Amino acid sequence: MSADRKIKKIGVLTSGGDAPGMNAAIRAVVRSGLSQGIQVVGIERGYAGLLNEEIHEMKSSDVSDIIQRGGTILYTARCMEFMTEEGQAEGAEICRKHGIDGIVVIGGDGSYRGAGKLAMHGINTIGVPGTIDLDIASTEYSIGFDTAVNTAMEAIDKIRDTSSSHERCSVIEVMGRSAGYIAICCGIATGSDDILLPENYDGNEQAIIDHVLNNRKVGKKHHLIINAEGIGHSATLAKHIEEATGVESRATILGYLQRGGSPSCRDRFLASLMGSAAVDLLLKGKSNRVVGLKSGKVVDYDLDEALKMEKTIPNDWIRISQLLLRR
Ligand code: ADP
Numbered sequence: 001m002s003a004d005r006k007i008k009k010i011g012v013l014t015s016g017g018d019a020p021g022m023n024a025a026i027r028a029v030v031r032s033g034l035s036q037g038i039q040v041v042g043i044e045r046g047y048a049g050l051l052n053e054e055i056h057e058m059k060s061s062d063v064s065d066i067i068q069r070g071g072t073i074l075y076t077a078r079c080m081e082f083m084t085e086e087g088q089a090e091g092a093e094i095c096r097k098h099g100i101d102g103i104v105v106i107g108g109d110g111s112y113r114g115a116g117k118l119a120m121h122g123i124n125t126i127g128v129p130g131t132i133d134l135d136i137a138s139t140e141y142s143i144g145f146d147t148a149v150n151t152a153m154e155a156i157d158k159i160r161d162t163s164s165s166h167e168r169c170s171v172i173e174v175m176g177r178s179a180g181y182i183a184i185c186c187g188i189a190t191g192s193d194d195i196l197l198p199e200n201y202d203g204n205e206q207a208i209i210d211h212v213l214n215n216r217k218v219g220k221k222h223h224l225i226i227n228a229e230g231i232g233h234s235a236t237l238a239k240h241i242e243e244a245t246g247v248e249s250r251a252t253i254l255g256y257l258q259r260g261g262s263p264s265c266r267d268r269f270l271a272s273l274m275g276s277a278a279v280d281l282l283l284k285g286k287s288n289r290v291v292g293l294k295s296g297k298v299v300d301y302d303l304d305e306a307l308k309m310e311k312t313i314p315n316d317w318i319r320i321s322q323l324l325l326r327r
Pocket residue numbers: 015016017047048077078079080082083084107108109110111112113114115117131
């Protein structure tokens with residue numbers, strides 16, 4: 001799909017779960033647009049703010065001092081109304097009313113779907129991957145993942161200290177409703193004993209219990225289990241382990257602390273590249289596309305093709321997570 005007229009004004013919005021680095025992406029869109037002579041407006045609260053016309057002009061100074069801040073200065077939301085054909089048509093009409101020729105949507109797959117609907121209604125849209133979950137198939141990287149896994153890793157290291165001191169088993173729940181990327185990455189990086197992923201967990205608690213008992217036999221002082229949010233029931237699992245093994249067990253749910261905090265260098269850097277790339281695509285007359293990272297380079301794909309792509313956690317990561325355990 002190509003734009004059929006010159007781009008004079010673009011909008012930027014953040015949608016779905018927030019992610020550290022979204023501000024760096026907003027800054028890149030605003031500054032890259034202004035530097036190339038187009039007007040930029042910020043749309044607050046994702047598609048909900050679009051429908052409520054929460055739209056305001058962005059000057060260069062409006063994105064000063066935000067590159068280091070977590071969250072999103074444009075706020076974010078989930079919007080049921082935009083899931084309807086009427087909502088989408090109204091969103092496009094509001095864009096026309098405000099003279100918005102193109103929108104950069106920073107978010108996950110759901111937000112991409114919304115962008116696709118706007119494109120169908122004649123608004124040029126480009127998606128930028130923003131989610132800590134790393135579960136967008138069309139990109140090797142999504143803004144927020146690096147900060148989130150570093151935050152989680154530091155928290156897990158702290159739990160490890162107390163877990164070792166008390167010779168306990170710890171079940172630590174990390175975010176990831178349907179994807180285990182945070183869990184596998186943090187699990188490997190903290191040398192955890194078991195990593196439970198929504199992608200392959202078979203519910204076999206006995207195998208975990210046997211592993212805890214075996215680790216005691218080889219003299220391990222703690223037993224760390226990283227459990228993805230999508231599996232959940234961390235407290236119940238800890239209770240079952242304690243009952244079956246006699247090893248004191250505790251559950252910790254890391255929760256929303258993983259979504260906050262100052263973005264890492266990697267998140268700021270890639271958000272800056274991807275936000276700028278999105279503006280370049282709009283200026284080239286492209287629409288209905290998404291930006292992604294492939295082999296270290298920023299690339300773009302047709303949005304519909306991107307949504308059809310699939311990705312899974314590499315088997316090698318799972319194999320290595322087990323290979324490196326003490327025996
Ligand atoms: P994410 O972008 O992180 O995957 P969601 O799945 O919650 O987050 O989607 C964010 C928002 O995008 C939704 O609240 C809705 O407004 C919009 N959206 C999601 N799916 C669609 C769809 N199929 N059509 C139109 N809008 C959608």
